[in-house]
Amino acid sequence: MADDYQREADRSAQHLRNSENIRISELTKQERRLQPSIIVESNDEKREKEYLEKKEKLIEKVRELEKTRDEQRDELERIRKKSEFLKRQLRSYSELDLVRFENEKTEKGAELRNLKKRWHEQVMTLNALNKKLQQRVLQREAAMTKANSVVHLSTNVRDERNREIEELQKEIEKNKLKL
Template identity: 90%
Template sequence: MYIEEAKDVVMMFTVINYILDLFRTDLDIVSVFANELSSVQALASQPTIQTAREVGFLGCHGGSNSVADLFNLYNNLNGPLKYADVWPTIDGEVGLLPKLFGAENLFAAKSAWIQEEHLLSSNSRFMLLKKSKLNEDAIISFLKQWLDGGFTRLEMMMIWFETEHWINSEQVLNSFEWTQWDPEKRSSKFEFKPLRRLEFLKRQLKSYSELGLVQFENEKTEKGAEIRNLKKKWHEHVMTLNALNKKLQQRVLQREAAMTKANSVVHLTTNVRDERNREIEELQKEIAKKRLQL
């Protein structure tokens, strides 16, 4: 689900929760355009968001987001994250974010805000950091901790540096005992195949292709009955909403009629009051004339 412009987050999730309940499913993947939201905190407090397994924090056209938005979104999550994507520039000093840096897959498109303490506290399986500003000391500290047995979950980490922030690789290498790469001892070809949703779908399709024809027909019949049941429930909900809408329209008409009647009563009362005021003024004038005559 992509969440873009939302002036009323609570109202938006009323609709989302209704749809999820209608189809009896959960919200696994959320991509948030934080710049367009009225309140990231209101979004993060929604139980539907707190149980998501993949949360993307997106920016708009090179914009930046505040530290508070980042904290509000990721610190309110309950379950472990499988994927966490942070795309925009983050303004301000960022504290530790265990939920974010504990995601199985972490990607930061503009990771200049990531400091040494974030790197050393990470517990991700795959980390990809672009446009980094980490210095040589941070890389050395990380490698030393890794060589000492830390980061047991880590399988791959890639860090990109822009030209103006390029690190001194010789300084990093000279901090360790190392030997030149020997392709005879270890193959120089390294193929990385992370488990993505595409691979999962391929396995699902393969499992269906290996099913027997009878089993496939039985499953198709069950799914068809389930879909028909969902359509029936959807139709019932639509009819209920239409009835409620009709009742609401009737109440609006009744209210407008009552307001019109009330306005007419007020207008009539005002006319009577004005007439009485004129009578009083005429009596006062007559009294004044009598006084002059006397």
């Protein structure tokens, strides 16, 4: 992935250099057009300038080609290393090892399925216990409201029931956090 980002960055940099070179060549052309036409060049001078321009363009083209060649060499080297790594991994497994590997793979798959099944069963058990706990809380609250209507408010029964309800609610919260 980092190689892809590096290649993309290299391509972007190359594109920027190409754009800059194009811009410079256009500015050079514009400068030539703006030069006074009084200067008369001989045919030899014109040819020499054309040759120099062609030479500069060819040199730039050669640089670009060398850069792309270097990038392609780097990419080829990465591919070779990856293929060598994969070949070594393949060599490490003989046919018997491949059969053993497949057997181990199926065993691990079965073990994973069993673990998932156990986890699901435990979650279901935890949910059932949570429901029972909530029902107990509701029963305690109902008993407390009934006791409050019958017993005087200053009795210890009410305080004890409130404490039990708070403990049960804390336990419910703990179970929810475990899920």
